[in-house]
Amino acid sequence: xxxxxxxxxxxxxxxxxxxLRLRQTRQFDMTYAGAEGSVAASICNFGGKARYVTALPxxxxxxxxxxxxxxxxxxxxxxxxxxxxxxxxxxxxxGANQRPxxxxxxxxxSAIAITPANAYNWKDIFQGASWLHLSGITPALSKNAAQAxxxxxxxxxxxxxxxxxxxxxxxxxWNWDESKSARExxxxxxxxxxxxxxxxxxxxxxxxxxxGIKAGDTDVHAGKLDTSRYPDVARKVIxxxxxxxxxxxxxxxxxxxxxxxxxxxxxDGKSDKPFFAPLNVDGNYQSYQIxxxxxxxxxxxxxxxxxxxxxxxxxxxxxxIAVKYAVAASCLKHSIKGDFNFSTRAExxxxxxxxxxxxxxx
Numbered sequence: 619x620x621x622x623x624x625x626x627x628x629x630x631x632x633x634x635x636x637x638l639r640l641r642q643t644r645q646f647d648m649t650y651a652g653a654e655g656s657v658a659a660s661i662c663n664f665g666g667k668a669r670y671v672t673a674l675p676x677x678x679x680x681x682x683x684x685x686x687x688x689x690x691x692x693x694x695x696x697x698x699x700x701x702x703x704x705x706x707x708x709x710x711x712x713g714a715n716q717r718p719x720x721x722x723x724x725x726x727x728s729a730i731a732i733t734p735a736n737a738y739n740w741k742d743i744f745q746g747a748s749w750l751h752l753s754g755i756t757p758a759l760s761k762n763a764a765q766a767x768x769x770x771x772x773x774x775x776x777x778x779x780x781x782x783x784x785x786x787x788x789x790x791x792w793n794w795d796e797s798k799s800a801r802e803x804x805x806x807x808x809x810x811x812x813x814x815x816x817x818x819x820x821x822x823x824x825x826x827x828x829x830g831i832k833a834g835d836t837d838v839h840a841g842k843l844d845t846s847r848y849p850d851v852a853r854k855v856i857x858x859x860x861x862x863x864x865x866x867x868x869x870x871x872x873x874x875x876x877x878x879x880x881x882x883x884x885x886d887g888k889s890d891k892p893f894f895a896p897l898n899v900d901g902n903y904q905s906y907q908i909x910x911x912x913x914x915x916x917x918x919x920x921x922x923x924x925x926x927x928x929x930x931x932x933x934x935x936x937x938x939i940a941v942k943y944a945v946a947a948s949c950l951k952h953s954i955k956g957d958f959n960f961s962t963r964a965e966x967x968x969x970x971x972x973x974x975x976x977x978x979x980x
Contacts, residue, residue: 620748622661622926625671625770626654626756627730628683629706631957637714650686651957653753653786653919659958660923662691669693671743673729679705696743703729710915713875723790731760735769749930750774751922753784754828757807758791764807771814783811784922785820787827804828812859819866819922825851843869845903849892852885863887868921871905880949881905882921884941895942906949913955920951920959946970
């Protein structure tokens with residue numbers, strides 16, 4: 619089983635408990651999280667092999683962050699420990715009903731943001747690796763982090779590995795070049811990375827913000843999506859970046875902070891065919907209804923982790939099965955507190971098979 623490498627920042631996640639607002643809270647729940655670390659954790663929880671690469675300062679909080687991913691079996695031997703820089707943080711206020719969740723970032727001058735691309739041992743990092751996963755969050759942190767992300771993609775291709783990237787537009791982070799707007803900087807930076815990418819993952823907002831591609835008149839805030847428009851979005855991505863062979867688009871219908879419908883499309887460039895999941899008994903797309911969300915942060919990362927695991931697992935790698943697995947995995951993540959998806963492969967496959975009643979397993 620070949621290793622999946624992920625590169626990005628792990629942070630302290632400081633969350634207001636229950637559904638309290640941040641300004642109400644005097645005691646916080648502290649965990650550790652980050653998009654690429656969450657993907658690595660998912661892959662290991664499914665039974666795969668993952669190697670996480672980041673830069674962290676030399677202190678006890680950074681050790682705790684590493685412990686969080688090591689606890690699920692992630693290989694951290696190439697985590698770079700630095701004398702300068704800090705552990706990034708984010709503060710989470712979980713929404714409910716019509717009040718949305720809110721995130722405050724505190725990531726300036728973190729270790730990964732100030733570490734240059736050539737500080738990482740890329741040649742050894744990709745030994746025995748078949749895949750690299752990146753996200754649009756890391757290059758948003760700083761010019762150094764953007765250059766390191768691009769360098770990682772180039773090194774992965776040179777090593778013969780496939781590369782995936784989750785577009786993950788974060789408007790609050792793209793501010794390291796004040797001469798450009800967040801969208802302008804994201805588009806300019808990501809367009810340099812995408813020529814080295816095989817699989818693009820995102821949602822409609824990401825495609826619009828990062829690539830300027832929109833699914834017709836679909837409004838993600840209206841609660842309903844016109845899924846017939848998404849194959850055209852994927853085709854436009856592939857037409858701009860012919861090296862891309864698959865485009866996955868998550869389909870979230872937000873009725874409230876507590877009630878979302880969830881599904882996805884995987885477009886296969888080779889066959890020029892879209893594959894949707896989940897499907898009803900008639901073979902038509904019918905999203906999962908998630909009416910009591912426990913924690914939606916990390917939902918997209920759990921989809922990416924599920925998709926990569928499926929695509930790198932022979933019996934799950936056919937496009938229809940792979941997207942079905944990824945959607946089921948990420949649906950389950952919405953029931954789990956924290957960024958990491960602690961669902962197992964058996965639990966995901968049970969949901970794929972229709973076991974979604976929530977009855978006690980005895």
